[in-house]
Amino acid sequence: MKRTVQFFLMLGFFLMVAVVVAGCAAKSFIQVGYRLPAASDEFKGKRVFLDCKDMRSDQAIFGPNAQAEFKHFSGLFSLSVNQGDKSIVVGAFDLPTLFKKAFAKRFERLGIDIAAEQEATTPVIEIIIKKFQLDLVDRNWVSALTYEARLLKDKQVVAQETVSGDAERFKVFGQGDAEKVLGDIFTEVVNRLDVGKMIGQASL
Numbered sequence: 001m002k003r004t005v006q007f008f009l010m011l012g013f014f015l016m017v018a019v020v021v022a023g024c025a026a027k028s029f030i031q032v033g034y035r036l037p038a039a040s041d042e043f044k045g046k047r048v049f050l051d052c053k054d055m056r057s058d059q060a061i062f063g064p065n066a067q068a069e070f071k072h073f074s075g076l077f078s079l080s081v082n083q084g085d086k087s088i089v090v091g092a093f094d095l096p097t098l099f100k101k102a103f104a105k106r107f108e109r110l111g112i113d114i115a116a117e118q119e120a121t122t123p124v125i126e127i128i129i130k131k132f133q134l135d136l137v138d139r140n141w142v143s144a145l146t147y148e149a150r151l152l153k154d155k156q157v158v159a160q161e162t163v164s165g166d167a168e169r170f171k172v173f174g175q176g177d178a179e180k181v182l183g184d185i186f187t188e189v190v191n192r193l194d195v196g197k198m199i200g201q202a203s204l
Helices: 002-024 064-069 095-109 176-192 195-202
Strands: 029-035 047-054 076-082 087-093 124-137 140-153 156-170
Touching: 029 095, 029 176, 047 095, 064 124, 076 095, 087 095, 095 124, 095 176, 124 156, 124 176, 140 176, 140 195, 156 176, 156 195
Parallel strands: 029 076, 047 124
Antiparallel strands: 076 087, 124 140, 140 156
């Protein structure tokens, strides 16, 4: 009996050590989980070219406290898309491509066809990233995102909308909570864009 108790105590100790090691392991990327809204064919037959640009005045993603936690970050984000019943890893991307891939998934979910190449007669939706920040404040992960969406026809802006959001989550252990708060706010701001209003203003 005594040996059994000692065995489980040792097992618990080694499991705890394994968790600590895994949590402290250096990661060169950040996982971002994006949750798609419900599917719709509301905009079936619409076709746009999608472009994303990084126009942040402050190019630093991390605040001083978060920087220490992500000192091995390579600039790549691993995007996974949740479609309700399953989650698919799309790939690893830089920041503009992260936004582009997520918006492409959302537009396709609404029935919009995404043109592979920009064509003179195809309307363009531009996503202009203005803020993407993550910091650690009083053991809370704090994130803030802002972007501007523009719809252009014949190179003229015919509709636009600015979307901002912020969120925070208590840090329990490691970088996982930071990735969760980023996934939450990223999902919120991408899905908040009023696509119907933009298309209506542009009379597509």
